[in-house]
Amino acid sequence: MSGLYVGIMSGTSLDGIDLVLVRFGQSPTVKLQPELLESLLCPFPTELRQQLSQLAQSGPDELELMGLAEQQLAIAYANAVKQLLAKAKVAPEQISAIGCHGQTIRHRPYAQFPFTYQIGDMFRLAAETQIRVIADFRRKDMAYGGQGAPLVPAFHKAIFTKPDSYRAILNIGGIANVTLLQPNRPVRGFDTGPGNGLMDNWIQQQGLGLYDKDGEYAASGTIQQDLLAALLSDPYFQLQGPKSTGREYFNELWLEQKLQSRPYAPADVQRTLTRFTAQSIKIALADEAIAELFICGGGAYNQVLVSDLQQLFPAVQLQQTSSLGVKADDVEAMAFAWLAFAYDNQIPGNIPEVTGASKAVILGVEFSYN
Numbered sequence: 001m002s003g004l005y006v007g008i009m010s011g012t013s014l015d016g017i018d019l020v021l022v023r024f025g026q027s028p029t030v031k032l033q034p035e036l037l038e039s040l041l042c043p044f045p046t047e048l049r050q051q052l053s054q055l056a057q058s059g060p061d062e063l064e065l066m067g068l069a070e071q072q073l074a075i076a077y078a079n080a081v082k083q084l085l086a087k088a089k090v091a092p093e094q095i096s097a098i099g100c101h102g103q104t105i106r107h108r109p110y111a112q113f114p115f116t117y118q119i120g121d122m123f124r125l126a127a128e129t130q131i132r133v134i135a136d137f138r139r140k141d142m143a144y145g146g147q148g149a150p151l152v153p154a155f156h157k158a159i160f161t162k163p164d165s166y167r168a169i170l171n172i173g174g175i176a177n178v179t180l181l182q183p184n185r186p187v188r189g190f191d192t193g194p195g196n197g198l199m200d201n202w203i204q205q206q207g208l209g210l211y212d213k214d215g216e217y218a219a220s221g222t223i224q225q226d227l228l229a230a231l232l233s234d235p236y237f238q239l240q241g242p243k244s245t246g247r248e249y250f251n252e253l254w255l256e257q258k259l260q261s262r263p264y265a266p267a268d269v270q271r272t273l274t275r276f277t278a279q280s281i282k283i284a285l286a287d288e289a290i291a292e293l294f295i296c297g298g299g300a301y302n303q304v305l306v307s308d309l310q311q312l313f314p315a316v317q318l319q320q321t322s323s324l325g326v327k328a329d330d331v332e333a334m335a336f337a338w339l340a341f342a343y344d345n346q347i348p349g350n351i352p353e354v355t356g357a358s359k360a361v362i363l364g365v366e367f368s369y370n
């Protein structure tokens, strides 16, 4: 194996496909220092984004819609991989495997029969690219009683651990999740709640773009304390980990219920949602003596959000993961490249203390092209 892996992540924000091309050391026993060779963000075609968004909630003829979306998604992934490899001037036969998350359309860890569903036809992705694909990373963890999420903590542990410092890695995507790398303790991690997802929904509803670039729209509003309290009253924030959530819970309908048709100025809602994300993270980490907090995911670029976080964590050094050598946009895609590497090297991909699974297991399924 070449040690070259492609990682593909398309997350709950539905902004597009994040890809990386990365090289991992040949021996899994050697301290892992991934070398990033190339990265790319391919925005989703509008129609596909709308279909995927629709699939995250119940609706008519979901099976037909899902079947069609799975194929379009695989084609979009394959085109993105081809672009990435062309940019890097690397041939498909040089790649050991693609690690692909797929697109979560339903995540129900608290259902009577818990399930999680990631779509994208991985055989088509393998056939189109002529590269083997490792995917379906979450369901085995759930089969062992876990939440199937979050999975990135194992990768964070592998590359970001510092033996003498309590580090936390905070990913702010559509949903936000945190990894706690505390010396002399098993790694912990969980979803803190909404990240950018509700903020994206709101600004889109106002017709002001897909997301609040640099937090500029939020900066024009004022925090509404009664709304903030209503948002924070959701029982999810009182749950202890392991815990995970998704857009099927924290979505437009959830927000509508909290707004109760009160006539807030739209910019005030944006500002309050931004504070809400920061405050829910603070609640989740209130008892943790974190020394260094590293932010990744698109939320790292929202200046209002980051400044709210800094205000709520005055004693903590807040930085982007780029100061650890991995750009905020690349961490999740790199984690899925690593999960493919872990599959090939028989390294467990889940952490039982994080997901709640009864044991650590090797995650992923191989989709071959020949």
Ligand SMILES: Nc1ncnc2c1ncn2[C@@H]1O[C@H](COP(=O)(O)OP(=O)(O)OP(=O)(O)O)[C@@H](O)[C@H]1O
Pocket (backbone or CB within 6 Å): 009, 010, 011, 012, 013, 014, 015, 016, 018, 171, 172, 173, 174, 175, 176, 195, 196, 197, 200, 210, 211, 212, 213, 214, 215, 296, 297, 298, 299, 301, 302, 303, 332
């Ligand atoms: N310059 C920016 N200013 C403000 N927000 C930004 C900026 N760039 C990206 N974002 C936010 O980040 C989001 C994308 O983040 P990311 O790609 O980390 O999410 P994701 O991977 O889809 O979600 P998840 O981690 O939940 O699976 C965008 O939808 C937007 O809200």
Ligand SMILES: CC(=O)N[C@H]1[C@@H]2OC[C@@H](O2)[C@@H](O)[C@@H]1O[C@H](C)C(=O)O
Pocket (backbone or CB within 6 Å): 011, 012, 104, 107, 116, 148, 149, 150, 151, 152, 153, 173, 174, 175, 176, 177, 191, 244, 245, 246, 332
């Ligand atoms: C079911 C699912 O897709 N969950 C995502 C989502 O996006 C962020 C958060 O919720 C996290 O739990 C997870 O993604 C990352 C990659 C994870 O598994 O670690």
